[in-house]
Structures are given as structure tokens and as C-alpha cells.
Amino acid sequence: MPNGTHTVELQVPIENIWNFVSDMNNWAPLVPGYIEHEILSEKQSTWKFKGDLGFMKKTVKLQIDILEWIEPSKVTFDLKGLSDNFTGGGYFEAEKITDAATRMTGHLDITAGGMMGAMINTILKNFVPETAQQLTEAIAGKINEIEGVTV
């Protein structure tokens, strides 16, 4: 099962991080290859993005269902391919280090199904952890920018 977890530390209080992350519209454009997203309800959204696999680019559409919000520290979600056969999920976690510092972790797992699953999962093995890392770092970068933290 292709998956990846990435952690960063920010000199930002956990509440400020939660404020940013709890509104998807804030960070949706930071998803690598982002094209568009649509919020269908508090718990459901659809996403379209173009994944750059190096030797090709693939546009995929997926649905995200939020499983739980645990303010201010964790949001977990399921994902399902609408354009292609894959399923997965992930979470985003914030952990207080001090009043002014937070450890932030992003996790993603995506598994392709169907006849081509085994082949596609071989490609996703690198792609998924890279995406988890890029997204977590992009979110951290944006929060630092908003909070005026220089790193």
C-alpha cells in the first residue's frame, strides 16, 4: 500500500495552525498539481488535480470524506477515485510542543485497485510519499508566511 508521512515543526501556536487547516479552501491550492475542488458539504468534497509522475502527467478526480475532526489536533479522511480506480485516506495532525510551537504531520495512503492495481501501485510507491511531503511542506510554508515567521 503506497503511503507516506511527513512531519515538520513550526514556531506557530497550535490554534493558529488549526484555524488555517480547518478551512480546506485555505490549503486546497497547495495540493501538488491542484486544478480545482468543490466543497459539497461539511464532510464531503471533490478534487481534481494533475499528478506529475515524471514520465507522464495524469489528471484525476477524487472524493474526500472527512471521518472526524478533533479540534485542534487531528482531521482524518477517506479518499476515493472518481475518475480512476483507487481508494485511500490520510490524516493531518498537529501536536503542541510549547505554547508557541507545534509539530505538524501529514499522512497519505493511496492504493490502486482493479486489474492494473499492482502495476499502478508500483508507480505510486514513490509518488504518494513525495506528495505527502510536498503538501505538508507547502502548508507549513504558507502558515509561516501568514504568521510572519521567517525560517
Add this chain to the structure above:
Amino acid sequence: MPANRPATWDHEVDVVVLGTGGAAFVSAVLAADQGAEVLMLEKTHQVGGTTAFSGGVPWIPMNRYMKEAGIEDDRESAITFIKRLTQGKEPDPKFIDLFVDNGHVMIDYLHENTPVRFATPKGYSEYYGHLPEALKNGTRSLDPEPFDLNQVGEWGPLVRQNPVFPPLTLAEGGAVGGIDFMKIAERMENNIVTMGRSLIGALLKGALERGIDIQLNTPGKELVLDDEGKVIGVVAEKDGEKIFIGARKGVVLASGGFEWNQELIKTFLKGHVTHPMSPPGNEGDGLIMAMEAGAALGNMTEAWYYPTMQDPTFEYEDHVMNQTGGGRFGPNSIIVNKHGKRFAHEGTTYNDLPRSFFEYDPVALEYPNEAPNWMIFDQQLKDSQMIITMMPGEEAPEWVDRADSLRELAEKIGVNPDGLEASVARWNEHVENGVDPDFHRGTTHFENILGGGGNAEANLGKIEKGPFYAIPVHLGALGTNGGPRINEKGEVISLRGNVIDGLYAAGNAAMGILGPVYTSAGGTIGPAMTMGYIVGKEVGAKEAREIKEAEALAL
């Protein structure tokens, strides 16, 4: 105008080869084996060109692997077969003999002197197997054996890759389906490649072993001619700088066709190829350089045509990929034009079917079959075959037009609804009767090549179970195959009929030696590698010329 002599050469070698496809590598290796110092220049950031991107299959009469597999073949049969297909349209019949006589020698040479290995694909036969002149048992096509790309070290990831070709051989279903996805995953893990990547990987290894210098991101831009019109070098571009490279023995144009150059396409081809299928980069640079040097041209109106389809979610190098994808002649399908009419046998070879797209109607004063045409099919085909990237059993993706009735479908895609309804009704009648008197579906070998040839049971199926689907069929090309006229040594001939000293061409950059004919799987790479072999031997063995810089020539 070609460039004047520079004040100094930045580099001087014996042979400069433009391109890194099959024709280029074979000529580079052969030239090096004659003792020449060889430099290969590649325009793009990757090595291998269309050849690496392709099935990598050459079609070679009387080759050693056929013999080993007990397949009988002989010179006369091969020549008779090719002539049956060319119908006299080849630029010069002596090239047919040249190809038949040298192709198998080239394969022997590579087998004995490089890591290149092939197999005769089991269960495969010839595209035109229904012709009396065709080989009846087995095939002349050769399937590259799997190659461990780790053998070329850091060059491995630079070998071009077709994203939709899995690492399977032709025999294992790499190009046609019936695929073992676990084997694919295992090969991907271990960096084992097949088809075009295998062929180029093995040729690359042979080139590296010989110390051939290969420069990526370095397009050849202009030829350098001396006062007598001899080609003595190339101006290339590296990191935005011009570099002058002297070629003591000669320059080989192996830079592919001009399928990515719309101006040249419109100037020369009968059909307007809008959807090239090779990697971007083949823009006719070699052709332009040859024309500048005064070359005569040959076979200019021809291309390796392909009725291509797209999955718009797949992009290759910033273009939606034009795919070879399957399903085109599945039983429950037809292809119609904008009038909703069938106009050709849908299951003929990819190089043949598109020729019906250029037809002109002198009464209606239009090109009725100008692409895009439409592949129309029903749920039965959707459920039973892989169509482009759509797997049977999975829901059709958003980008496929569909409707519950044919009328609604026609309206959606802008095709005449009455025409489509009538065409499908007529097709269904033909299916009922087991014959297609209009276009003879079910009678050619190619349309059921893995099942022993076309027949009513395999190739005729009613379009009756909704939803109905439509996919546009575009006019694509695997490459063009017209270019500078060459002689039997691969030397480029001038408009006045003289040899242009120091200039050679092979593969799609040159005049196609078999004219419009795609003999069977491998019909383009076979001749390209054969001419590469001849050119490499010739230029490599040529006496080195003195190629002095101009004394103080202002550039």
C-alpha cells in the same frame, strides 16, 4: 543558408550523428567499429527518440531468430511480398533488394557485437497474412528481449519511456492486452524494460562500451559546408550557445521525421496529420538542414499513419497523449464520419485505414472523412475489451461521450443522427447475415491477428446494447517517412543528382526506402536500422578529410 566555416571548431570528431533513435544508434555503433570517433547529438533531454517510445520491433526478412525458431523464409518471397505492397510507389526498387539483403546481416552484426537481443514473438503472424504473397507460418517481426536497464547506470532514467506500454514483450501482450499485471509490477521494481526501451537500452550500452560521446539537450541546427559544398560539420546549440563541431568523415542525419512541424506537414502530406504520436522533438530539423544543403527529396507525401485516440487525462510532455490504444475494431463497433456514415473497413492496419480519411468528394466539394471521425460502440464492447485506457468492468470515465440512444449520442457529438441510426441499422443487418458487403469486415488478417485472422464470429458484432459510446478518432502519425534522397550507401543526393560529400541520412529523417508500405509489425524500425547499419559502415570507413577552419572568417 548553411553556416560558413567557423574561425575555430569547438570540437572536431570523425562522425557527428544527429539523433539517438534506432537509426542513429546503429549508425553510430557501426561507424565506431570502423575506427571512427563518433559524437551523437540529441535535441531533447532524453535518449532514444520515437524508437525508445515504440514497440521496438524491427521487421527483418530471413533473420537468424526466425531460422532458430524453424520459420522458413527466402529472399525472393520477401521481395515479391514487399513489391506486392508497394505497387511501384517505392522511390527506387533497388532499395527493396538492399533492405532484404542487408537487414538480416545487420541483425547478425548486432547480435554478435552488442547486447541487442531479439526473439521471434510466439503466436504472432504477419499483418497482411491473408495475402497469397505473405509469409504464412510465423513472422518476420522481432521482439526485443527484456533488458536490465541498470546495465547503463545513470543513463537508465534518461531512456525515453512510453507511459502506456508496460514492461512486457510483444509476445507477452505488451502492445495488445491479455496482460499479466503482477509480472509488470515485478519488472518495474527491478528496472527490467522491454520493447523500444529494451532496444535502445541495449544499443546505448553498446555505444557507451565503445566510448561514443552522447550529448543531450544539444540540437543540431545547421550544417557547415565548405566552398565546394562538402558537409564538414554542424552548428549545434548547447545551453543557449552555438557550438561548431567539425566532422572529418561526415554528418549523419538520423533526427527522425517532421510530424511535429505543422508547416512541413501541410506542405508535404496528403493528409493533415494533427495528432503526432512520437515524442515532441521530431520537427523536421534534418530535412530542413538537408534542403539547405541542396538535397533532392523522396517519398515526401508519406507518413506512418495511425488512427489515434486520446484519454484526455493522460499527458506526455505537456501534450495530451495520442495513443495507439486498443478497441478500435472490436466487434460491436464501427467508425463513422460527420455524416454518421461508415466509410472504410475499420479493422485494416493503422497505416492503411487513415488513407480513407483524405478522400475528396468532387460533388459535395468537401472531405467527408476528414478527422475527427468517431468510433461508435455499445456496452457489450465496453464490457469485453480494453478501449484506450478503459478497462472492462469499470465504469466509463467522464470524458467518454455516451447516451442511451444512438440519436442522442449523435446529437451530443455533432454527427448526423439520421446517418448514424441508418449506419448502425445496416451494420446490425450485416452482422445478422455474417458478412459486411460494404467494407468487408472480418476478412483481413490484421483485424484478428492473434486469433488466426478476421472472421465473422470474431469481428462482427451488433451495436444494440445501450448505453452507446463515442470516441473521436484523429489523424495521427507514428512518424513521417519522407526526406532527403539517398543512394545505396545512405549518402544524400543533391537536386542535381550528385552526392553531397559528407552528408548521410537514415531512418525517418531520410527518404522512406520502402515508400508508403508498412510491411508488418516493425515495418519502420527494420528499414531504419538497416539503413543505419549501411550508413555507419560507410561513413565510419571513409577517409578522414581535412576540415580546416576558415582563416579569419567573420560569422
